[in-house]
Amino acid sequence: MCYDDNARPPIPDGSLGNAYGEDLVLTSADGNRFMAYLARPEQTSDRQVLIYPDIRGLHQFYKDLALRFAELGIAALAIDYFGRTAGLTSREESVFEFRPHVQQLQLETFFQDVEASLSYLRQNVGAQGSIFTVGFCLGGSFSLLSGTKPDLGLKGIIAFYAGLSRSFGDGPSVLDQAKNITYPLLGLFGGADAGIPVSDVRKLEEALKLKGIDEKIVVYQGAPHSFFDRRSTDFAEASSDAWKQVQDFISTHS
Template sequence: MCYDDNARPPVPDGADGQAQGEDLVLTAADGNRFAAYFARPAAPTGAQVIIYPDVRGLHQFYKELALRFADIGIAAIALDYFGRTAGLTARDDSFEFWPHVQQLKLENFFLDVRAALDYLRSHASAEGATFPVGFCMGGSLTILSGSDRSFGFAGLIAFYAGLSRPIAGNGTALEHADQLVYPLLGLFGGADQGIPVSQVHELEEKLRQRGLEHQIHIYEGAPHSFFDRRYSEYAEACADAWQRVRDFIAAHSHSR
């Protein structure tokens, strides 16, 4: 599990605190109803993100993360993975996520992504640069969805993406890395026991061979899930991660 119920995303510099958020129930093309959360900025920049959570799906950390993005002018929608198997039930610490993770299929996830993107593009910006932002399993899914040109992403942002575990019945993130068609920003903890630095370097090499624009940064001494404002010892890494995300979004929004 990436984040427990007490985890909270760091607050980015300059956040205005004026964003408004709302819980949603969206419907995918196959009829699946799933939970999502939309955060609308008071002063939109035109850029927007779709947030892929960790293995627990849409819980409070990601709703607050959507608000933090919106506080800096970036519209955000976060989606849940488990509408087909767990319905619209809560995703707090009591949620037994693993049986639902095992049933997750990439083609179904992509249907949900398209429904969330449709909502985002009709309620924020139809033409705005759009970036998936994924954490842990969501980081892996960011890489897996990065080979589909039809999503029209401007770039991919992955925090501590699991690289070697098969995801959604469709291989590993490392196996898909040489199929990416969008620039990638990857952020990793150097002390992450589940993602060896050697695997991160392997990811970099695959992207280099692919000729794909990428930025990979490893925070020395930082563990998995370091992006959490409870941990003052990682405050500098969190601030740097926010700045890298903002710079990446700005650079790839302006180039469109």
């Protein structure tokens, strides 16, 4: 598990504006209804992020994260993965057993949900907005895989501690699919993440360089998986820099 119910995203440095958020239910092309949370800045934004949560789906950490983005002037839509198998039920840690639902995830239907989410952003937030994916853990893997879909019309992909050895069904690993990424990429990893060896991160970096992709990979030495947490005061400097990297990446590629 990436974040528990008490985890909260760090506060970005600098001046923050006002933001407001709302719970949504979106519908995919196959009729699947899934939960989402939209956070809007006070002023109209031409920058947008689609947030892919960790393995637990849409829980409070990602609603708060969406609001932090909106306070920076970036509209944010966080989505859930489990509408097909768990419906619109709570994703609170105490009541939701995520593992059986994760095992049933399929890339084809996941990307149907992504397309519905992107359509919602373009129709309701800004048709000409620059859209980026931002994913964490499982969502980081999904963010990298989104990078292999040029028809999504993204401006870039951002992945926090993406599982690189993960595969879906009988398909190749996320790392093996990196050669198909077409968008600019920002990858943020912990150097002490026991589940994601730095050697795999360097293989990802090399694959992107060989492809000629505009990429930046940052490894925070000594930082564990899920270091991006307001409670992790020992890694506050890494969290602050991660926010800066994300903002700079979005500004550069918008």
